[in-house]
Amino acid sequence: MGFGPHEAFWNTRTSVINCAATEPHNKSLSTSSYSVPRWVAFSQLQLLRFLVNAHVECGYSVSTGHWSEPRLVEDPLLRIHGLAPGLNYGQQAFEGMKAYRDPQGNINVFRPKDHAARLALSCSAVAIPTIPEDLFLRSVNLVIASNAEYVPPHDTDAALYIRPLVFGSDPFFAVSAGTGYKFCIYVQPYRAYHGSQPIPALILEDLDRAAPKGVGHVKVGGNYGPVLKWSDQARAEGYFITLHLDSRTNSEIDEFSTSGFIGLKKTGDSFTVVVPSSRSILKSVTSTTCLDLARSLGWNVEVRPIPYPELQYFSEVIAVGTAAMLVSIKSITRRSTEETFAYSTDGSGDGCKQLQQALLDIQKGRVKSNEDWLWQVSPVEQPSGDENA
Known part of the structure; x- marks a missing residue:
């Protein structure tokens, strides 16, 4: 009932x-x-x-x-x-x-x-x-x-x-x-608190989110409180989300401060979905769901370490989380190297839209999932x- x-x-x-x-x-x-x-x-x-x-x-x-x-x-x-x-x-x-x-x-x-x-x-x-x-x-x-x-x-x-x-x-x-x-x-x-438009991201280089053998893989307040100062500062400068590199080498992508990271590479009408693999990041239920949905769409899925230089090869980058849902990233900036990687500019990318729609259709009971x-x-x-x- x-x-x-x-x-x-x-x-x-x-x-x-x-x-x-x-x-x-x-x-x-x-x-x-x-x-x-x-x-x-x-x-x-x-x-x-x-x-x-x-x-x-x-x-x-x-x-x-x-x-x-x-x-x-x-x-x-x-x-x-x-x-x-x-x-x-x-x-x-x-x-x-x-x-x-x-x-x-x-x-x-x-x-x-x-x-x-x-x-x-x-x-x-x-x-x-x-x-x-x-x-x-x-x-x-x-x-x-x-x-x-x-x-x-x-x-x-x-x-x-x-x-x-x-x-x-x-x-x-x-x-x-x-x-x-x-x-x-x-x-x-x-x-969803980020809205529907693509947002610019800034790589945080003054703060390590989690130690290599710390508690970055769990959802505790200590992973969020220290980043508030830096997120507020970045937002005041026009960056509405912040991204972390791995704490040990600063050479691999970990996750956004409030969301998981998904990179998309487009090949024809299909995509390859790449998600970071690290003990220091939270296992995102939304990200895991997106990987399953991507497989159901016939897309390739890769869960592996993502070297920082690979940012230039993604056609789309998405921040994923329960509250934020799927948010297209407009650009990612790293100030120490004076690099900015540009992605979606006029609305969400096609891959993000497809995943978002598939996710919402299941969450709102419009279609049945296999799970x-x-x-x-x-x-x-x-x-x-x-x-x-």
């Missing part, structure tokens, strides 16, 4: 589970009728512009050795001790996913099991207890079902962005793994939970 035209869909009223942050965990949840927020202008959405109904929280305590059941919390603000390892030592990890409506109005999440697996890998890198896949999926279902009216209609170019995050939450002075953890999932409707990539959200009953952390 899904969210069809008469179940929590756009032109109806929907029941929303309300759970105040201060409510005891074992207290019965109340339900109330909630009107569809018709003021939401999906054609003008940006990330994080308004509040939704609730987010989901789970707790973990070393003393119990397991995660609590997910509970809904209306207050988006978290109450955290100032000595929490997540705040002091960067013991945290996060994910990013999306949900779309299909033509029938059902809500589908794109490849949530892959994101659950990647979050588990990130947790292992920073000594956070693994979140079981079943708990992850139930939490995703609960938070989306409880915010169903904020999932944009099928005929818009917007989606519901899903942000799972986990961090050490109990106060702890020692630089070691903590005793308590919090897992949350927030959602926001949004549109089990779409996971349908189900209506939920009132949840019951226990507080273990």
Whole structure:
């Protein structure tokens, strides 16, 4: 049973589970009728512009050795001790996913099991207890079902962005793994934040994103915070995305600061798709999907180290990620060598358009994929939970 035209869909009223942050965990949840927020202008959405109904929280305590059941919390603000390892030592990890409506109005999440697996890998890198896949999926279902009216209609170019995050939450002075953890999932409707026009990129030469044997392959805040200063500076100078070379030799392409790297070489009506291979880059779910789609289109696929000089031989370069989707790169500049490689100038390149369309057709349920990539959200009953952390 899904969210069809008469179940929590756009032109109806929907029941929303309300759970105040201060409510005891074992207290019965109340339900109330909630009107569809018709003021939401999906054609003008940006990330994080308004509040939704609730987010989901789970707790973990070393003393119990397991995660609590997910509970809904209306207050988006978290109450955290100032000595929490997540705040002091960067013991945290996060994910990013999306949900779309299909033509029938059902809500589908794109490849949530892959994101659950990647979050588990990130947790292992920073000594956070693994979140079981079943708990992850139930939490995703609960938070989306409880915010169903904020999932944009099928005929818009917007989606519901899903942000799972986990961090050490109990106060702890020692630089070691903590005793308590919090897992949350927030959602926001949004549109791709880079837009649809090609953007210029700048190679960052004053900052190494990740050490060769570091944590560049996982999704933790420490890989993003240090680049903010440089990204803001580059943006002020007209470069809307930054690109990293490998930290050891500065001679190979790693990835963009916020997205994966895909290079295309056109041969006739076909393409060869080249993606970097490195232990220091994040395994992008979107990039992996694009490789599968490229193979289905009959294109050649290569996953290997990309020498810096090879930039001149690509007909297109694409930045790929969950929030950004597929963004054509207009040019890549390296200031130390005074080189600029020019690519798409007037709109997205043909290869990018084909991959983007194939991806959107699957994500929005217009065509079926050969893989089990779409996971349908189900209506939920009132949840019951226990507080273990």
